[in-house]
Amino acid sequence: MGILTPEKTYIWVSDLLELSDNTALGVHFHNDLGMALENTLQAVIAGASMISGTFLGIGERAGNIPLEQVLNGLRWRFGIEVEGINYQALSQVTNYLDSLGVRPAPPYSQAALRHESGIHVNGFLRDPDSYHIFPHALPEIWFGKCSGASNFQYLFEKQLNQPLSPQEYNQMRDKIKFFSIQEQRCFSPEEIVSLFKQGFFND
Structure with a gap:
């Protein structure tokens, strides 16, 4: 990290x-x-x-x-x-x-706290201090083509206190991976919650 x-x-x-x-x-x-x-x-x-x-x-x-x-x-x-x-x-x-305006986020910026990779978020679930060296700020979990079921588990269990089944996390992961490739972007936690409330993941 x-x-x-x-x-x-x-x-x-x-x-x-x-x-x-x-x-x-x-x-x-x-x-x-x-x-x-x-x-x-x-x-x-x-x-x-x-x-x-x-x-x-x-x-x-x-x-x-x-x-x-x-x-x-x-x-x-x-x-x-x-x-x-x-x-x-x-x-x-x-x-x-x-x-094109392409450049990485500077260290210590809010963007430096964002994680899309499923393996990183899986680490957070096992140890809150993994991949996280800024104790003053909470990590920001995003969702995209590199995300795993762990991203959705972290959002719904750790942040929303609304646990779902492993099957639902897997279904969400598959749909967002496909959708993010189509849209060529990542999705914020707020967008995931909005899609969830709209029934986007129910199909």
């Missing part, structure tokens, strides 16, 4: 590779505390061979690691150039996305 430090990243990746007999290892960092870039660079130096990231750091909460930063960070700080990358085209891609 974005709280790992560069020092621990290097140690953990090194140890994992040693224990796994140098099996290929990938990393995926979020930027909740602004350390995604340094954590990723240290992971690569420690031996990680795969990076999961996005252009401009677009992603859930405060975003993922910006790939353009990783590529140029490896190039200028460590002299590592990745084969098959057109470095001249990186700025064209990022400028185009920026012109």
